[in-house]
Amino acid sequence: MLPGPVYLLDANAIIEAVRTGTWAAISGGLHIETVSECAQECRRGDEFSTGYVVVSEPDLGRLKAIHTPTGAEVAAVLSRPKSEALDAGERDLMAHAIGRATPPAWLVCSPDKASVKFAVGAGLGDRLMALEEMVVKVGARPMPGLRAHFSAKWLSTQRTDAILEAI
Amino acid sequence: MTRVGHRVRTLREQRRMTQEALAGALGLGHRQTVGSIEAGARRLSPSEMAAAAEVLGVPVDYFTDPFHAAGEAAFSFRAEKADENTLAAFEESGGRWLATYQELAKPSPLRRAIRLKPHDSYERAQAAGDEVRRALRLGPVPATELAEAIEREWGVLVLYVDAPESISGAASRLGGVDAVILNRRESPARRNYDLAHEVFHLLTWDSMPPPRLAQDRREPSAKRIEELANNFAAALLMPEDGVRAQWPQVPGEDLAGRIPGIATRFAVSAPAMKWRLVNLGLLSKKAAPTDAQLTSVAAPVQGRDVLPAPFNNRLIALMHRAVEAGELSVRKAAAILGTTSYGLAEVFRAHGRTLSYEV
Numbered sequence: 001m002l003p004g005p006v007y008l009l010d011a012n013a014i015i016e017a018v019r020t021g022t023w024a025a026i027s028g029g030l031h032i033e034t035v036s037e038c039a040q041e042c043r044r045g046d047e048f049s050t051g052y053v054v055v056s057e058p059d060l061g062r063l064k065a066i067h068t069p070t071g072a073e074v075a076a077v078l079s080r081p082k083s084e085a086l087d088a089g090e091r092d093l094m095a096h097a098i099g100r101a102t103p104p105a106w107l108v109c110s111p112d113k114a115s116v117k118f119a120v121g122a123g124l125g126d127r128l129m130a131l132e133e134m135v136v137k138v139g140a141r142p143m144p145g146l147r148a149h150f151s152a153k154w155l156s157t158q159r160t161d162a163i164l165e166a167i
Numbered sequence: 168m169t170r171v172g173h174r175v176r177t178l179r180e181q182r183r184m185t186q187e188a189l190a191g192a193l194g195l196g197h198r199q200t201v202g203s204i205e206a207g208a209r210r211l212s213p214s215e216m217a218a219a220a221e222v223l224g225v226p227v228d229y230f231t232d233p234f235h236a237a238g239e240a241a242f243s244f245r246a247e248k249a250d251e252n253t254l255a256a257f258e259e260s261g262g263r264w265l266a267t268y269q270e271l272a273k274p275s276p277l278r279r280a281i282r283l284k285p286h287d288s289y290e291r292a293q294a295a296g297d298e299v300r301r302a303l304r305l306g307p308v309p310a311t312e313l314a315e316a317i318e319r320e321w322g323v324l325v326l327y328v329d330a331p332e333s334i335s336g337a338a339s340r341l342g343g344v345d346a347v348i349l350n351r352r353e354s355p356a357r358r359n360y361d362l363a364h365e366v367f368h369l370l371t372w373d374s375m376p377p378p379r380l381a382q383d384r385r386e387p388s389a390k391r392i393e394e395l396a397n398n399f400a401a402a403l404l405m406p407e408d409g410v411r412a413q414w415p416q417v418p419g420e421d422l423a424g425r426i427p428g429i430a431t432r433f434a435v436s437a438p439a440m441k442w443r444l445v446n447l448g449l450l451s452k453k454a455a456p457t458d459a460q461l462t463s464v465a466a467p468v469q470g471r472d473v474l475p476a477p478f479n480n481r482l483i484a485l486m487h488r489a490v491e492a493g494e495l496s497v498r499k500a501a502a503i504l505g506t507t508s509y510g511l512a513e514v515f516r517a518h519g520r521t522l523s524y525e526v
Contacts, residue, residue, distance in 0.1 A: 012498070041498070051509040051526065071217030071227050078231045079213055085489075087498035091228070112524075113493030147525040158493075167493040 005105040006064075007032045010093045011041035013109040013131050014060075016150050019053045020142035022135050027062035029138035035096050036068045038089040068092075073099035082121050085114035094118060097127070109134065111149045113158055113167055120162035130155040169207035171216075171230045174237050176205040178223045181238075192222045233270040234495075234503055236262025240341040243368050243377035245361055249333035254380075257334055261348055263503050264326060264482065265341040271485040274322050276343040281370045283395065285388045292367070292395040296402030299366070310359035310404050310434035317347075317366060324482065325362065327351035327475040336361035338368040338377060345369045351475045356436040358475075363400035371395075398446075405433050405443045414449050423456035437461035476517040478504065483518040490522065497524055 007030050009017075014034065017023040026032065042055040060066075073095040077083050083091060090110055097108050107129040108119065119128055131150040135142055148154050161167040168176075179189050179201075186198035186205075193215055195201060203209035211219060211230070220227040229237060240262040244254060268274070281295045300309050303316040317323040323345045330336075330350040335357060339346045347365040349358050368377040371392075378389040413429050430440035438458040444450035486503070489495035495503075501511040508526040515522050 049507060049509065052507070071220060072214040074227050075211075075213035075216035075220075078216065078228055079210075082494075084231060084233050085493065085495050085499060087496050087502055088228075090496055090498065112496040112498070113491070114496035114499070117493035149524050162493070 004031060005107055007129065007134060008093055008097055008106055008108045009034050009038070009131075010108075010110040010115070011038040011089050012111055013150070014038065014042050015053045015055055016111075016131055016146060017135075018055050018059055020135075020144060020146055022138075022140040022142050023059055023062070025138045025140035026131075026134050030134060031064050032062075033065040033067065034063055035089065035092040036066050037092040039063070039066050041087075041089045067096045069095035069099055077122075080118070080122055082114070082118045086118060090115050090118075094122065094124075097124065098122065111155065113162075116155070116158040117162045117167055120159060125159050125163060128155060128159060168205070170233065171211060172205045172207040174230045175201075175211070175219060175223075177237070177239070178225065178229075179205075182223060184223075189219075189222065193218050234263060234267050234499070236266040236341050238262070240265050240339055241376075242337050242339045243365075243379060243381065244334060244337045245364070245381050246334040246337075247382070249331065249380075253331050253333060257330065257337075260505055261326075261337065261339055261346075262341065264328075264348075264478070265324070265339060265344045265346055267486065267503050268324050268346070268479075268482050269342050269344045271489055272344075272481070274343045278345065279321050279370060280373060283371050283374060285375050285391045285395070287395065289395065289398040292398040293402035295370075296363075296367075296399040296404075297406070299370070299399075300403050300406060307406075307409055308432070308434055309406065310363070313359070313362055313366070313403070314347075318479075318481065321345070323347065323366070323369060324479055325349065326479050326482070327358075327477060329477065336365055338365035338372075340369070340372060345372075351477065354436070355434060355473075356430070356439070359404060359434050360400055360436065360439055363403045364396045366403070367396040367399040368392075401439065401443045401446065404435055405440065407447060409433070410440075410443060410447060411449065414444060422450070422454065423460045426456065426461055477514050478518075480518050483514060483520065487515050487518075487520045487522070497522070497526070 009032055017026055039060055042060060069092050074092060076098060077091055077095045090112065093108065093110055097106060100106060108124065108127050109129050109131055116128060119125055130152040132146055132152050186201040190196065190198045190201045200209065204211055216230060217227055220229060242258050242261065246254065283291060283295060303320055305312045305316060314325045318325055326346060326348045328348060328351060335350050335353050337348045339348060347362055349361055375392050377392060381393050383389045413432060426441050427437040430437040433440065438461055441455050441461060445452050445455055486495060486500050490497060490500050497508050497511060501508050504511060504514060512522045512526045
């Protein structure tokens, strides 16, 4: 039996948690999963480029599961409006979320306006969660601080705008 | 026809599959079902789409992604010693840039063309260059205004990119998008000439489709088309009246020293100016310095040190608006431009735009 809800994080959220030194706390205290494309995105990139955050294999090893959605699950997302706005990792995370058996409860952390817009359109708006809320839940202190679009306030604003079709 | 239907049909034909064979592979029962899907009269279900991707050997988003050219963009390269892998990789990236512009800008399908055939004379190609310069109302130094004018007047997309060293430029076409892609690391003189040369290919694409590689000797007409393009570019960038006015003949003068000076005034290379002078009868081929002599004394072309901002201001403005409107995720936008989220923010900054995301 799972110890609570399953949190599905995309590469943006995992990288930000590693950058702010909160990954150990949230991945230790919460049940976090992702999809293989997001894990790959965490590994990709030029580690000498500006702002690059190294996500190590031990970091990724803290994930409780890494899923690979089926082609049909991905195609189900692609058949929905606004899916073209998502990158491969964001798309696969939504594909896994939508294709996942309903219980146990799951929440998605994918902090991008396009992701929020897609999720709201797909009826997943109330499943979205900000990284900040997860950090608060486990009592971690981000150092340096989380960037604005990982905050609960940012998510709330974007979700409302998406519902009102203001974005 | 829908995007999905069109792409299914194109791929099926490329794979030399009949509708019946595809219907069988997808378990659709009858070839008419595939016909309906290709015509856009019937949608592919998610499981059918996944099966079609597997059968046709493409990723599942191949059928739906409007930011991917799906092999439909055509290219004509100016590339020395570029291997096939380099060209194919560049076509993949370039196709994404054009597809993105097509999706976000919805350009007009109207196109300009000039009526020339491969057997037409070099003089006709030069006359066309003069006509285009007049039509665009370019000033005394056409090279400095050409890019902006063809964007403004004809909607041609001029992209400045960090291309592999072996690729100096390309003309490209996708649906309603005509584009010139230039290696921004080349000298301004080279870029200017490449631009004028590629404009010729865009304007004659239907009457004399350019070869994929400009120097492709397997294409019998390729050399002729390239020579016509060079004549067109020379006349467009170096107007006869202007060149004559700046080239008073002084017997015994140092030609190798003077040609780079006049080339600089027209923002072209010294060898390009030398050949223009020869073709206008102002300089005998015998008296002309060699290209090597000219290069050794070449004067700097104005703006040599100014690297153009990457890509294109209008394309970047459209992408910025799409990201801010949630029509394109930061990661997807970065992937289209072949960069990271940080790189994307830098490209936006280079065009005076700030991303509301902290990256």
